[in-house]
Amino acid sequence: xxxxxxxxxxxxxxxxxxxxxxxxxxxxxxxxGLKNISPGRNMQFIPYGAxxxxxxxxxxxxxxxxxxxxxxxxxxxxxxxxVFKDSLVLDVAVNPDFAQxxxxxxxxxxxxxFEVFFPEKRPFFLENSSxxxxxxxxxxxxxxxxxxxxxxxxGKMGKWAVGALFADDEAPGKSVxxxxxxxxxxxxxxxxxxxxxxxxxxxxxxFYSDREFRGDLAGRNLSDLPGxxxxxxxxxxxxxxxFRLDQNWVATAQAATSMTRYLDGARAAGPAYEATLNxxxxxxxxxxxxxxxxPGFNTDAGFIPRTDIRDVAQNLSYRWRPExxxxxxxxPNFMAGGTWDHxxxxxxxxxxxxxxxxxxxxxxxxxxxxxESELLRPADFSSLTTNRNxxxxxxGFSFTSxxxxxxxxxxxxxxxxxxxxxxxxxxxxxxxxxxSGNFSMTVRPHHQLRIDNSYLFFRLTDRGNHRSVxxxxxxxxxxxxxxxxxxxLRVILQYNALLxxxxxxxxxxxxxxxxxxxxxxxxxPGTALYVGYNSNLQNLDVTxxxxxxxxxxxxxxxxxxxxxxxxxxxKFSYLFRF
Numbered sequence: 001x002x003x004x005x006x007x008x009x010x011x012x013x014x015x016x017x018x019x020x021x022x023x024x025x026x027x028x029x030x031x032x033g034l035k036n037i038s039p040g041r042n043m044q045f046i047p048y049g050a051x052x053x054x055x056x057x058x059x060x061x062x063x064x065x066x067x068x069x070x071x072x073x074x075x076x077x078x079x080x081x082x083v084f085k086d087s088l089v090l091d092v093a094v095n096p097d098f099a100q101x102x103x104x105x106x107x108x109x110x111x112x113x114f115e116v117f118f119p120e121k122r123p124f125f126l127e128n129s130s131x132x133x134x135x136x137x138x139x140x141x142x143x144x145x146x147x148x149x150x151x152x153x154x155g156k157m158g159k160w161a162v163g164a165l166f167a168d169d170e171a172p173g174k175s176v177x178x179x180x181x182x183x184x185x186x187x188x189x190x191x192x193x194x195x196x197x198x199x200x201x202x203x204x205x206x207f208y209s210d211r212e213f214r215g216d217l218a219g220r221n222l223s224d225l226p227g228x229x230x231x232x233x234x235x236x237x238x239x240x241x242x243f244r245l246d247q248n249w250v251a252t253a254q255a256a257t258s259m260t261r262y263l264d265g266a267r268a269a270g271p272a273y274e275a276t277l278n279x280x281x282x283x284x285x286x287x288x289x290x291x292x293x294x295p296g297f298n299t300d301a302g303f304i305p306r307t308d309i310r311d312v313a314q315n316l317s318y319r320w321r322p323e324x325x326x327x328x329x330x331x332p333n334f335m336a337g338g339t340w341d342h343x344x345x346x347x348x349x350x351x352x353x354x355x356x357x358x359x360x361x362x363x364x365x366x367x368x369x370x371x372e373s374e375l376l377r378p379a380d381f382s383s384l385t386t387n388r389n390x391x392x393x394x395x396g397f398s399f400t401s402x403x404x405x406x407x408x409x410x411x412x413x414x415x416x417x418x419x420x421x422x423x424x425x426x427x428x429x430x431x432x433x434x435x436s437g438n439f440s441m442t443v444r445p446h447h448q449l450r451i452d453n454s455y456l457f458f459r460l461t462d463r464g465n466h467r468s469v470x471x472x473x474x475x476x477x478x479x480x481x482x483x484x485x486x487x488x489l490r491v492i493l494q495y496n497a498l499l500x501x502x503x504x505x506x507x508x509x510x511x512x513x514x515x516x517x518x519x520x521x522x523x524x525p526g527t528a529l530y531v532g533y534n535s536n537l538q539n540l541d542v543t544x545x546x547x548x549x550x551x552x553x554x555x556x557x558x559x560x561x562x563x564x565x566x567x568x569x570x571k572f573s574y575l576f577r578f
Contacts (some may be wrong), residue, residue: 042083043578046526050075050097054567056569057542059176063552065542070403085109088155088162091127095148098122099569100518100530103492106474108436109457110498110507113380113421114305128154131163132193134207134240135254135274139191140303143211143228145171148186161203163193172213172229174320180218182229187213189301201244207256208237211300215263222264232261234300260298272304283331287315295342296540309347313337319358329358333366345387347375361403370394374419376429381421383428388430392417406444413437420460420469422506432460432469432504454479462504469504473497486523492516508557512540526575535566 008117014029027398038492055069077095084090104118120126126459132139132153144150173185188211195205215225222456223232238256245251260268262551273292279285295308319331332352339347350372357365378384394416418434439452440454454476460469477492483489494514500507514536522530541558 010271041577044081044526045575045576047576048077048079048097048571048573049568050099051567052099052567054565056565056567057540057555057562058262060175061179064177065553065555067542084155088153089128091124091150091154093150096122096124096150097571098124099532099571100236100520100528102478102490102518103494103516105454105513106454106476106496108456108472108474108495110458110470110472111418111421111460113410115303116307117303124150124152126165126363128152132165132191132207133196134205134238135276136238136240136272136302137292137304138207138209138236138238138256138257138302139165140301141165143301144169144189145304146174159197161195161197163191165189165191165252166269173231175227176225181216182218182225185213185215187211187228187509191301197310199243202242204241206236206237206544209299209301210235217263222262222266226265228300230262231298231300232263232296234260236257236301239504248279248281250278250280252278254301256297258297258299260296260300268296268298270307272297272307283319284322285315287313289313290521294303308341310340310342311337312339317356320357326360330361331356331444345375345377349373354438359496361401362408363399363401363403365399366397368394368396368414370396370416371410376419382430383423383426383466383552388428390419390429392419392431394434408442409440411439417463418460420462420505423511424502424506430463432462435459437460443550448482450480450482452476452480452575460505467502467504468499468501470498470500470507472487472499486521488520488522490516490520509539510557511561513537513561524575526573528571528573530571532571533566533568537561537566538563540564 034426052073052075053069053071054073055066055067058068059065069507075095075097077093077097079094079096080092081205082090082092084491101121101123104121107116107118107573109116119496120141122141125144129141144167147167147169151165153162153164155162169187169189172187173183176182182535190211191207191209191211193207195203209229210230213229213232215229215232219226233543236256236258238254239430240254241252243251243253253273255271255273257271258269262268270293271292273290275290277286278287279287289312291309291311293304293307295311297304297307313335314337315335317331319329321329321330333352333356335352336350338349341347350370352368352370353481354366354368359365371391371393373389375387375389376384377387393415396412396414396416398410398412400408400410412434416433416434417431418430419429421429436456436458438454439457440452443451443453445451454474460474462466474494474496476492479489479491481489492515495514496510496512498507498510500509502508515534517527517533519531538561539558541556541560542562543554543556545553
């Protein structure tokens, strides 16, 4: 057990925990003398009923966008849990509903070459998710976007830890117009994980996943279909291990392979590898990583933003600890790494240095400097005729503090260069001046009220004409009132504005404002009443076509806001235990 005291930068452990040793659980006190303990109730059912009213702009058919909705729609489902021999847990979800789950924390996604990671938040997929973790992220459950049912079996039997997951996904069939031959089709996900304890605090494991989709091209080009709707089947298998070398050093390794069949009959296959060596101590910390993703490797069930790479990275840090009354520690962080494709071309290299200072009250300050080189190829951007190298420098500083009892602050600012990867027309990507930052503040004016505020800013400026490429502003405020143990109110307000100068970028100016309101009455976990409302505004305009035979309805960006989605819901669930 531990007690966190933020204002003193102090964490008190029982039994005594040493930061000189890698790991927490391995230093915990053993529990002895516990026998024949059973929870007694090995079955539970949580049925729910929901009533919702909604109206939203449906753009699945680009030629006929229209508002659709219902004044009143009833829905229902059930979550169930079965415990076998106090070691295995079977979870069943039928028509799960996640209306009460809050929206994602904001991230800047403009001018990003690769997919940005947003963590899972849905309760069914979060529970016992650690059973499926591997060094390579082969199971990212947000790929299961719209499940109608799910099964999960997890547990520990002696030295074996096992996990199995099966779910469907209606998202592919809903991403196309209703008259499309693929409409109504669903994908099926399955994953199996087994892990065995070996030696002392080491493990070796196996992973397998399969995604199947019975879609039909129906004369279309494969590239016309969204994302994973292009794939008929994707199967991934891998073995991995975690090996504790001594009290400071831990090594992990994984080898995986995939086989993918596409709807047009094409196939792809290839391996992926990952190896890390990690040291944790009170003063010196180190992490080394080797990664390899072959061109044919693909995992529809995981999160692999880039393939055809070989990546090497080294992280080092050292801390001097004067342990003064206010000054706790200081020292450098260093990171160096490089990325190559399988033909041997160096795609990226980076050297990052940082000087960090730690004070009491969880107050930290860091100064950083990074130099980086990135290679873009004609295969990456059609406007390039030859490989082109871009070199850039980034400077920055960051800070955190809990010096005030009721206020936590955190900030980061960076200045330097960034590649404008969305130039207008057929122009080539060019380096632009970059300024970015994020600032967050948590305020607790009352023990029942918590307010989380954040502001993200990202700006690119053309180095030739010194005019803006784009400015991205994201503001978010989340208010949580805990009136008493059972009743709470959550309000989230978020505004996202991407202000683009189309003389320097192909991006469009977009503005979005979202308001989310949720009342929760939670007598105990499983039994709950939720009442929620959500409204979304965008700078859109739906322009109807006066002559349907010669034109189509269009959705265009404007200077005024359109309420493109709003909804109200009431959801009630009740826990039955046997």
